[in-house]
Amino acid sequence: xxxxxxxxxxxxxxxxxxxxxxxxxxxxxxxxxxxxxxxxxxxxxxxxxxxxxxxxxxxxxxxxxxxxxxxxxxxxxxxxxxxxxxxxxxxxxxxxxxxxxxxxxxxxxxxxxxxxxxxxxxxxxxxxxxxxxxxxxxxxxxxxxxxxxxxxxxxxxxxxxxxxxxxxxxxxxxxxxxxxxxxxxxxxxxxxxxxxxxxxxxxxxxxxxxxxxxxxxxxxxxxxxxxxxxxxxxxxxxxxxxxxxxxxxxxxxxxxxxxxxxxxxxxxxxxxxxxxxxxxxxxxxxxxxxxxxxxxxxxxxxxxxxxxxxxxxxxxxxxxxxxxxxxxxxxxxxxxxxxxxxxxxx
Amino acid sequence: xxxxxxxxxxxxxxxxxxxxxxxxxxxxxxxxxxxxxxxxxxxxxxxxxxxxxxxxxxxxxxxxxxxxxxxxxxxxxxxxxxxxxxxxxxxxxxxxxxxxxxxxxxxxxxxxxxxxxxxxxxxxxxxxxxxxxxxxxxxxxxxxxxxxxxxxxxxxxxxxxxxxxxxxxxxxxxxxxxxxxxxxxxxxxxxxxxxxxxxxxxxxxxxxxxxxxxxxxxxxxxxxxxxxxxxxxxxxxxxxxxxxxxxxxxxxxxxxxxxxxxxxxxxxxxxxxxxxxxxxxxxxxxxxxxxxxxxxxxxxxxxxxxxxxxxxxxxxxxxxxxxxxxxxxxxxxxxxxxxxxxxx
Numbered sequence: 001x002x003x004x005x006x007x008x009x010x011x012x013x014x015x016x017x018x019x020x021x022x023x024x025x026x027x028x029x030x031x032x033x034x035x036x037x038x039x040x041x042x043x044x045x046x047x048x049x050x051x052x053x054x055x056x057x058x059x060x061x062x063x064x065x066x067x068x069x070x071x072x073x074x075x076x077x078x079x080x081x082x083x084x085x086x087x088x089x090x091x092x093x094x095x096x097x098x099x100x101x102x103x104x105x106x107x108x109x110x111x112x113x114x115x116x117x118x119x120x121x122x123x124x125x126x127x128x129x130x131x132x133x134x135x136x137x138x139x140x141x142x143x144x145x146x147x148x149x150x151x152x153x154x155x156x157x158x159x160x161x162x163x164x165x166x167x168x169x170x171x172x173x174x175x176x177x178x179x180x181x182x183x184x185x186x187x188x189x190x191x192x193x194x195x196x197x198x199x200x201x202x203x204x205x206x207x208x209x210x211x212x213x214x215x216x217x218x219x220x221x222x223x224x225x226x227x228x229x230x231x232x233x234x235x236x237x238x239x240x241x242x243x244x245x246x247x248x249x250x251x252x253x254x255x256x257x258x259x260x261x262x263x264x265x266x267x268x269x270x271x272x273x274x275x276x277x278x279x280x281x282x283x284x285x286x287x288x289x290x291x292x293x294x295x296x297x298x299x300x301x302x303x304x305x306x307x308x309x310x311x312x313x314x315x316x317x318x319x320x321x322x323x324x325x326x327x328x329x330x331x332x333x334x335x336x337x338x339x340x341x342x343x344x345x346x
Numbered sequence: 347x348x349x350x351x352x353x354x355x356x357x358x359x360x361x362x363x364x365x366x367x368x369x370x371x372x373x374x375x376x377x378x379x380x381x382x383x384x385x386x387x388x389x390x391x392x393x394x395x396x397x398x399x400x401x402x403x404x405x406x407x408x409x410x411x412x413x414x415x416x417x418x419x420x421x422x423x424x425x426x427x428x429x430x431x432x433x434x435x436x437x438x439x440x441x442x443x444x445x446x447x448x449x450x451x452x453x454x455x456x457x458x459x460x461x462x463x464x465x466x467x468x469x470x471x472x473x474x475x476x477x478x479x480x481x482x483x484x485x486x487x488x489x490x491x492x493x494x495x496x497x498x499x500x501x502x503x504x505x506x507x508x509x510x511x512x513x514x515x516x517x518x519x520x521x522x523x524x525x526x527x528x529x530x531x532x533x534x535x536x537x538x539x540x541x542x543x544x545x546x547x548x549x550x551x552x553x554x555x556x557x558x559x560x561x562x563x564x565x566x567x568x569x570x571x572x573x574x575x576x577x578x579x580x581x582x583x584x585x586x587x588x589x590x591x592x593x594x595x596x597x598x599x600x601x602x603x604x605x606x607x608x609x610x611x612x613x614x615x616x617x618x619x620x621x622x623x624x625x626x627x628x629x630x631x632x633x634x635x636x637x638x639x640x641x642x643x644x645x646x647x648x649x650x651x652x653x654x655x656x657x658x659x660x661x662x663x664x665x666x667x668x669x670x671x672x673x674x675x676x677x678x679x680x681x682x683x684x685x686x687x688x689x690x
Contacts, residue, residue, distance in 0.1 A: 022389045022397035045366045049388070053366035060400055063407060 016318030017076030100156025149207030258316030280316030295337025360662030361420030444500030491537035602660030624660030639681025
């Protein structure tokens with residue numbers, strides 16, 4: 001099938017895509033908070049064949065994105081139990097075997113890595129994933145990395161006197177990773193910082209500085225994703241962001257925000273006049289597949305506040321928890337919805 | 347990719363299955379199963395359909411990336427080329443199998459025929475629809491041949507083996523028509539036992555084959571071979587049953603030439619048939635160079651015009667390591683391209 005990249009209103013996942021049931025216990029995955037430590041027991045495939053299975057699942061995720069017509073492709077985070085734990089648990093300075101506890105954004109205690117020493121990246125974590133993705137699609141590719149502020153909130157600090165210092169060390173680790181991901185062929189790297197929305201005061205106090213540190217000296221196209229949490233897990237959705245205009249000052253090129261689930265007043269996009277907006281237009285609180293016209297309507301809501309030239313069309317958040325058929329239906333509707341608006345604008 | 351009209355490329359049928367899906371070591375250790383062998387699958391029954399569908403998508407993707415013109419489902423859902431269809435029929439006792447010797451001389455449990463062989467329902471039609479929905483290229487589906495199925499069963503019902511073969515043929519005939527109705531471009535009947543047991547093949551196998559093809563309007567083929575190179579080590583240098591197939595109604599004959607270094611002069615005995623020319627040696631995981639493939643294609647040209655040749659492996663790729671299987675089909679597509687350029 002011939003494919004031409006769309007310069008206007010390109011489409012992209014936020015990061016994750018629905019994983020196959022044969023690969024991971026999706027019910028168990030959905031029945032708990034996203035793991036912060038490792039959760040190897042979730043995988044259905046024995047360890048010795050897991051790499052092959054995860055690679056294959058990645059190929060299937062790529063295929064679905066290509067068939068749906070997306071312009072920017074991720075690896076679907078098929079190898080991850082959550083968006084953050086694969087990277088966060090690979091670092092030096094954390095005790096994974098004797099986890100601590102931290103409150104999740106919903107206020108529930110969740111086992112988390114215990115920080116027992118200086119946080120340092122031991123080795124590249126996702127570089128092989130980028131290379132695999134690069135080798136298996138001709139389209140632009142994006143890789144996600146958990147943000148330093150979010151990682152600092154998903155850990156029990158038993159070492160640093162100052163949380164801000166902890167966040168800066170996480171930032172240094174993310175920074176090294178981001179540079180390696182671009183060197184390995186990533187076109188876009190996105191930092192996932194959902195906790196900036198969940199804990200705006202701390203985010204203001206030291207999160208933004210950590211984010212800037214993570215992006216220091218980075219040359220490729222970058223983005224930051226913030227959100228109200230997985231709709232499948234966090235059911236109460238505020239109607240506006242408590243931390244968004246603050247991001248206008250960060251060096252990331254794009255900001256990924258949800259507008260579908262929250263019915264966000266898109267006027268807030270005016271506070272980010274220099275940023276690309278990765279516009280969430282898929283409601284992930286329901287498996288019901290949007291019509292292309294619904295998607296188009298959600299894109300149109302943003303246009304008075306952000307020119308189409310700065311918009312990337314995306315889901316509200318990761319599709320990890322959606323049934324596969326529904327995830328595919330939604331991204332196809334998304335691509336078709338973007339095409340409708342593109343035609344109106346041409 | 348525009349389809350190649352000259353020297354199109356295709357699998358014979360099967361492709362290498364993922365290790366996470368099926369116990370490949372166990373699969374390779376035993377003879378191809380004739381009864382069901384569900385214990386080979388590594389995936390729980392409730393997720394097996396999803397896993398087999400996904401494996402099929404991966405097989406399609408590999409074939410497309412390699413540049414093949416005719417795509418199969420890689421037989422990802424099968425434990426062997428024949429047992430999924432053969433065990434779905436009426437008239438069999440599968441729970442109390444008989445033991446017969448396989449062509450490699452190993453004892454193998456087979457279905458006992460205890461009643462009239464009848465097809466209860468379409469077996470592979472859903473597989474064809476899945477394949478049709480997931481590739482734009484021409485598609486081929488394989489079904490086990492009636493004669494081969496009689497060799498992989500213990501007859502305790504029919505007075506006459508020929509009669510049993512005709513009932514198998516009737517079941518295959520119904521299936522083939524359904525496969526074309528479901529969207530297949532080519533249907534291939536796998537009849538390796540015609541080579542293994544040529545006397546009986548002459549006696550009643552050919553008639554059963556023609557019965558299986560009766561009234562079929564789509565493009566058909568018959569595959570015969572010397573057995574999986576991974577399992578059957580001794581290879582004769584010529585077919586004991588090949589010119590006979592000139593008289594069957596199939597459009598194409600799939601034969602191995604790489605492993606057996608077949609004297610391609612025998613192709614002259616099949617002047618009306620498309621030749622599905624086996625040019626990949628599956629006795630070794632070593633990947634051929636495109637030039638090696640091209641040389642094997644050239645060997646056939648003095649005896650069969652290129653217009654009648656479809657380039658293929660010698661047999662199914664089921665037992666090859668995945669990386670090797672992909673390397674080989676890519677070399678095959680590139681080798682065919684070399685010869686195509688020479689002929690242009």
